[in-house]
Amino acid sequence: MSSINRDYLIFPLSCDPALEETEEREIYYKYLDSAFDEPRIHNIGIAGGFGVGKSSLLRSYEKRYLRMANLKQKINNPFKDRRKKDEPRFLYVSMGESQCNDSDNKNETERRILLQIYSRFHKKDIPSSSFEMIHESTGHLRTKTVVCSLFLFLVLLLTFFTPLGKLLKATLPAASIIIHYKTEIHAALYLIVIGMAVIGGGYLTYQALTKMYVKTLALKGEKAEVAVERTGTRDYLDQYSMDLVYCLEQTAEKIGHTVVFEDMDRMKTDDVIEIFVRLKEINAMVNQRLPEDKYIRFVYVVKDEVLARMEHYKFFDYVLPVLPGINRVTSEYVFRENLKKINSLLKLQSSIDELKKELDDFEKPGKETLVSLVAPYLLDYRLQYMILNDYRFFMELNLVNKGIKPGQHAAEQILSLAIYKNVWPEYYDRISSGRTMLFFKKGEENQKQPELAEILMDKRRNFLTYRCLCYLGYDKSRIAYNLYCSVEAENTVEKKIWMLDNLPNDEFAEECLENILFVNEKKEDEDEQRKELYKEVVRISAKNYYQASLFFFSGRSIRLCLEILAELIEEGAYQYIDTLWRDGRVTDPDGTYDIFRGCRDREELVNLKDLTVDHFSILIYGLSYTEEFAGVCMEIKGADGKIIRADLGESIRQGDIIEMLD
Structure with missing residues (x-):
C-alpha cells in the first residue's frame, strides 16, 4: 500500500485512495468493472478480514470508475456542459465502533445512517424531502x-x-x-x-x-380514543424509507449511482443483518423508480464473519473477496521495508556511529531479530503504521534531546516501546502516567497477544526493559526506587515474588533488588515471609549475574544467609558467590576474600552451631583460608543425622568437608 508520504515522515492511518496500480490490483478492478456494468447486480459485497485494505481498494477504484464514466459520457454527448455541476462521487456511509445490544441502539444506528446520507446534500438537491436538515440561506x-x-x-x-x-x-x-x-x-x-x-x-x-403516527385507535361506546406517539420510537429506516427513496432517486447521478456502507460489521451481527435487509428493500424500491440503465447499486464492505452468519449467496448479487496483503509470511517484509524508509532519515539526523550500525542491523533479516520475531503478530497495516509513526517520533525526539547514548541499543528498545504502546494502549497509559511500574500485571500477559508479550518480556533478549521508560522522559534515578516501592506496596509475599519474577533483566531491576536487600532493621531472622522474599532476590541475582548482591550480607545474620543460600544450591548459590568474588569488593589486596564480612554477627562465625552439610559447604565456599580458621573444629549434621566434626581451616583449603583428626 502506498501509505507513506513523499517525505517519509508519517504513515497515514486512513484508507489510501491512491493505491499503486499493480497487476494484482488490476485483477480486483477487472472484477469490479464487471460487477458495476452488470445491470442485474444491485447489491455488492466486498468481503475480507479487518485491515486488509477493503476501503482503500474501493476508494481507489472509485476514482478509476468515475473517470471512465465521465470519459464515456463526453464521447456520447460531447456538447453537454458540465462546468457548473459537481463531479460525481460515491456516497459513503461509515459507522464507527458501536455496541448495539438493544433496539434503541439499533434505532440510533439507523438514524446515523440517514444523517450521513442527508449530510451529503443541500436542500436544493432534494427540495421535497421531509427529513430535517440545517436551514440554508435560500x-x-x-x-x-x-x-x-x-x-x-x-x-x-x-x-x-x-x-x-x-x-x-x-x-x-x-x-x-x-x-x-x-x-x-x-x-x-x-x-x-x-x-x-x-x-x-x-x-x-x-x-x-407528519412527525407522528397513530399508535392505537379504539372506539368505546360514545367515546373514541386515539393515541399518538413521536416518530422517534419507530425504526428510522421504516419511517424515512420513502423519503430516502426520493433522496436517492433525485441524487443518483451526483453519487455515481453508488452508495457504499462501511464498518457496519462493527456492530452486533444480528442487528447488522437486519439493517442490511432493510437497505436491500430500499435499494429495490429506488431501482423500481429509475430507468433500467440508471439503477443504483449498494456496496457493503463487511468482514468474512458477517457472511458466515447470513445467507450471503441469497442477499448479495455479487461478493468480491479481498485477500490480505499482509500475513504471517509477508508481514516481516512489509514491516522491514517501511522501517528502512524511516531509518534512512534517522541515520541522517544521528551522529552516533553505533546507532547507525544498529539501524543497519534492523534492515538485515534474521531469525532472532526483533523485527523477525514480532512481525508475524502485527498483521494489520494500520497497526504497523501506528507503531512506525511512534517509533520515528520517539527516536527523533530523543536524538534532539540527547537522550540516546552509544551502546544502549536504543532503536531496538524504542521500537519495543512503540509496539507495547499500540498493542496494549491501556497498559501503556497506566505505566506512562506512573500509576504502576509493571508492564503487565499478574494475568494480563495472557489476555491479549500472549505470544508477543512473551517475546518482548523475554529476559534473554531484553527488548522491553525499564530503560525504555527513560525515552519517555522518566528520571533514571527514580525508576529503580519506584520499582522497589511498587514491590513493597504489595500486601502478600506471593505478589511480591511474582513482581520480581517479571522484572526485565536490566540495571534498574538490579538496583530494585539491591534496595530490597538493603535493610536498616535487624529483627528479621524470624520473619519467614521476608526470608522467602530474600531467597527470590538471591535466586534472580544468581540467574542474571547481578553484582548488587553484596547488600544481601550487609547487616544480616550469617545463619540467615546460610539458610537461604543452602536452599538455592541447585539454583545457582555457588554462581552467586562467584559473582561477588569477581566483583572484587569482598576481596583484600592479598587475594583473600570473605563474603560474610558485612554480616552483623561476623565475629561469631567460628562459633556457629547446628549447621547442616549444605550450610557448611556454602560457608567454606565463601571464605579464603586465614590463620583465624586454623584448627577450628565445627560440628555439622550429616545427611544421616550423625554429627561430623569438621576442620574448618582444612575444609576451606581443600573446598570440601574435612573431618577433624583425633
Whole structure:
C-alpha cells in the first residue's frame, strides 16, 4: 500500500485512495468493472478480514470508475456542459465502533445512517424531502421571513388601529380616501390576518402530524380514543424509507449511482443483518423508480464473519473477496521495508556511529531479530503504521534531546516501546502516567497477544526493559526506587515474588533488588515471609549475574544467609558467590576474600552451631583460608543425622568437608 508520504515522515492511518496500480490490483478492478456494468447486480459485497485494505481498494477504484464514466459520457454527448455541476462521487456511509445490544441502539444506528446520507446534500438537491436538515440561506427561507414579518406588522396594526385612526383623522383632510373607507380597510385587515393565521396554523399542524403516527385507535361506546406517539420510537429506516427513496432517486447521478456502507460489521451481527435487509428493500424500491440503465447499486464492505452468519449467496448479487496483503509470511517484509524508509532519515539526523550500525542491523533479516520475531503478530497495516509513526517520533525526539547514548541499543528498545504502546494502549497509559511500574500485571500477559508479550518480556533478549521508560522522559534515578516501592506496596509475599519474577533483566531491576536487600532493621531472622522474599532476590541475582548482591550480607545474620543460600544450591548459590568474588569488593589486596564480612554477627562465625552439610559447604565456599580458621573444629549434621566434626581451616583449603583428626 502506498501509505507513506513523499517525505517519509508519517504513515497515514486512513484508507489510501491512491493505491499503486499493480497487476494484482488490476485483477480486483477487472472484477469490479464487471460487477458495476452488470445491470442485474444491485447489491455488492466486498468481503475480507479487518485491515486488509477493503476501503482503500474501493476508494481507489472509485476514482478509476468515475473517470471512465465521465470519459464515456463526453464521447456520447460531447456538447453537454458540465462546468457548473459537481463531479460525481460515491456516497459513503461509515459507522464507527458501536455496541448495539438493544433496539434503541439499533434505532440510533439507523438514524446515523440517514444523517450521513442527508449530510451529503443541500436542500436544493432534494427540495421535497421531509427529513430535517440545517436551514440554508435560500429564497424559500427569506420568503418565510417576509411573510412572518408582514403578519406581525398587520397584527400590530389591528392592535393599535383606534389610536392610529384618530391620528390619521387629525392629520389628513376629511375628504381623504383612507378616512372615507376606514371601516372597509379595517375589515380587510381582519380577513387578511385571519387568513394568514389559518394558513400558518395548518402548515404547523401538518408539520407536527407528519412527525407522528397513530399508535392505537379504539372506539368505546360514545367515546373514541386515539393515541399518538413521536416518530422517534419507530425504526428510522421504516419511517424515512420513502423519503430516502426520493433522496436517492433525485441524487443518483451526483453519487455515481453508488452508495457504499462501511464498518457496519462493527456492530452486533444480528442487528447488522437486519439493517442490511432493510437497505436491500430500499435499494429495490429506488431501482423500481429509475430507468433500467440508471439503477443504483449498494456496496457493503463487511468482514468474512458477517457472511458466515447470513445467507450471503441469497442477499448479495455479487461478493468480491479481498485477500490480505499482509500475513504471517509477508508481514516481516512489509514491516522491514517501511522501517528502512524511516531509518534512512534517522541515520541522517544521528551522529552516533553505533546507532547507525544498529539501524543497519534492523534492515538485515534474521531469525532472532526483533523485527523477525514480532512481525508475524502485527498483521494489520494500520497497526504497523501506528507503531512506525511512534517509533520515528520517539527516536527523533530523543536524538534532539540527547537522550540516546552509544551502546544502549536504543532503536531496538524504542521500537519495543512503540509496539507495547499500540498493542496494549491501556497498559501503556497506566505505566506512562506512573500509576504502576509493571508492564503487565499478574494475568494480563495472557489476555491479549500472549505470544508477543512473551517475546518482548523475554529476559534473554531484553527488548522491553525499564530503560525504555527513560525515552519517555522518566528520571533514571527514580525508576529503580519506584520499582522497589511498587514491590513493597504489595500486601502478600506471593505478589511480591511474582513482581520480581517479571522484572526485565536490566540495571534498574538490579538496583530494585539491591534496595530490597538493603535493610536498616535487624529483627528479621524470624520473619519467614521476608526470608522467602530474600531467597527470590538471591535466586534472580544468581540467574542474571547481578553484582548488587553484596547488600544481601550487609547487616544480616550469617545463619540467615546460610539458610537461604543452602536452599538455592541447585539454583545457582555457588554462581552467586562467584559473582561477588569477581566483583572484587569482598576481596583484600592479598587475594583473600570473605563474603560474610558485612554480616552483623561476623565475629561469631567460628562459633556457629547446628549447621547442616549444605550450610557448611556454602560457608567454606565463601571464605579464603586465614590463620583465624586454623584448627577450628565445627560440628555439622550429616545427611544421616550423625554429627561430623569438621576442620574448618582444612575444609576451606581443600573446598570440601574435612573431618577433624583425633
